[in-house]
Amino acid sequence: MDQNTTAAETANRMKDADEVLKANHYDKARLVPILQQVQEKYKWLSSEMIAYIARAVGLPAARVYGVATFYTHFALTPKGKHVIKLCDGTACHVKGSMNVLDALRTKLGLKEKQNTTDDMMFTIETVSCLGACGLAPVIVVGDDVHGQVKPGQIPGIIDDVLAQEQKGE
Numbered sequence: 001m002d003q004n005t006t007a008a009e010t011a012n013r014m015k016d017a018d019e020v021l022k023a024n025h026y027d028k029a030r031l032v033p034i035l036q037q038v039q040e041k042y043k044w045l046s047s048e049m050i051a052y053i054a055r056a057v058g059l060p061a062a063r064v065y066g067v068a069t070f071y072t073h074f075a076l077t078p079k080g081k082h083v084i085k086l087c088d089g090t091a092c093h094v095k096g097s098m099n100v101l102d103a104l105r106t107k108l109g110l111k112e113k114q115n116t117t118d119d120m121m122f123t124i125e126t127v128s129c130l131g132a133c134g135l136a137p138v139i140v141v142g143d144d145v146h147g148q149v150k151p152g153q154i155p156g157i158i159d160d161v162l163a164q165e166q167k168g169e
Contacts, residue, residue, distance in 0.1 A: 080123035091133040103151035
């Protein structure tokens with residue numbers, strides 16, 4: 001079992017994967033959509049899940065792992081409930097995205113090389129481009145785009161997410 005996963009949680013995940021596999025007719029030609037649909041539910045693909053899917057569609061686990069690592073939208077480590085995407089493309093970098101990253105890491109209490117908070121509430125991902133260069137530097141929290149972000153705005157942005165979380169939104 002993967003780290004911090006109980007046997008019951010693993011069984012539930014496999015049951016959910018079975019539903020996805022069945023809906024896709026266990027078709028290895030539909031591997032990418034299968035992986036997408038399974039990841040949509042849990043926000044990541046565990047090594048156990050990759051092996052399970054591989055067996056179900058009749059492919060070697062190494063092949064499924066290769067697909068999962070080739071496409072950047074697949075995650076092989078758990079993500080927090082709220083994913084924060086920070087653009088570090090040229091325009092954002094020049095306008096201070098690394099200072100915004102430092103502010104995010106400080107506000108969330110992340111240690112060096114840690115991208116997800118211990119409570120699994122937030123994950124920070126740096127991306128090459130968010131397609132909003134005119135708003136540089138840009139972060140996206142869930143579906144909310146924040147442009148021309150200054151490090152001093154980060155506490156308020158995170159506090160707003162936490163407030164919405166408490167309201168159940």
